[in-house]
Amino acid sequence: NAGVMQNPRHLVRRRGQEARLRCSPMKGHSHVYWYRQLPEEGLKFMVYLQKENIIDESGMPKERFSAEFPKEGPSILRIQQVVRGDSAAYFCASSNRADPANTIYFGEGSWLTVV
Amino acid sequence: QKEVEQDPGPLSVPEGAIVSLNCTYSNSAFQYFMWYRQYSRKGPELLMYTYSSGNKEDGRFTAQVDKSSKYISLFIRDSQPSDSATYLCAMSGTGGFKTIFGAGTRLFVKA
Numbered sequence: 001n002a003g004v005m006q007n008p009r010h011l012v013r014r015r016g017q018e019a020r021l022r023c024s025p026m027k028g029h030s031h032v033y034w035y036r037q038l039p040e041e042g043l044k045f046m047v048y049l050q051k052e053n054i055i056d057e058s059g060m061p062k063e064r065f066s067a068e069f070p071k072e073g074p075s076i077l078r079i080q081q082v083v084r085g086d087s088a089a090y091f092c093a094s095s096n097r098a099d100p101a102n103t104i105y106f107g108e109g110s111w112l113t114v115v
Numbered sequence: 116q117k118e119v120e121q122d123p124g125p126l127s128v129p130e131g132a133i134v135s136l137n138c139t140y141s142n143s144a145f146q147y148f149m150w151y152r153q154y155s156r157k158g159p160e161l162l163m164y165t166y167s168s169g170n171k172e173d174g175r176f177t178a179q180v181d182k183s184s185k186y187i188s189l190f191i192r193d194s195q196p197s198d199s200a201t202y203l204c205a206m207s208g209t210g211g212f213k214t215i216f217g218a219g220t221r222l223f224v225k226a
Binding site for chain 1: 123146147149151156157158159160161164166203205207209213214216217218219
């Protein structure tokens with residue numbers, strides 16, 4: 001499967017625990033994006049990364065959330081000390097640097113439930 | 116004012132109807148226009164991609180861009196129950212411009 005791969009697809013965490021969501025971009029893509037989608041709401045941009053660099057994190061909450069895209073391995077979105085309000089679908093997407101349209105391709109999402 | 120405005124719906128139509136989905140935008144720098152379809156509990160998938168103004172057709176789907184009015188549309192002919200989904204418009208510029216998404220319109224096609 002050459003698409004954007006996310007795991008886990010479903011994750012349940014108790015309040016105060018940490019959640020780690022992983023994303024492997026589409027083959028040949030060097031840009032990774034994370035979006036959050038709350039129930040019945042639209043996609044909200046969180047962060048845009050290239051390998052070893054955060055390009056734009058204007059949509060990331062200031063506390064408890066962090067993202068990385070290391071030189072080797074998948075991109076990780078980390079949520080510390082989760083709260084009920086963090087329950088949402090988290091979508092990773094990737095794009096090809098050479099694409100002038102910056103067309104974004106999405107993974108199937110990771111559904112986080114905080115209990 | 117949001118950069119991209121899209122009516123969230125829901126929009127309910129009978130099977131076989133022509134569906135019109137629309138977005139307006141404010142930033143004249145946008146040059147690339149995309150439509151995504153998202154089924155429940157799935158990731159958005161790219162449906163159509165258009166550069167600048169004009170029409171693009173793919174099967175039952177037609178994307179239309181009017182840059183002078185800053186208005187884009189997606190038409191679905193002979194709509195099917197399987198078209199029931201949320202449709203998101205998206206747009207970007209050049210030079211590393213961030214892709215901006217509309218809120219999505221929920222479409223229900225009744226058999």
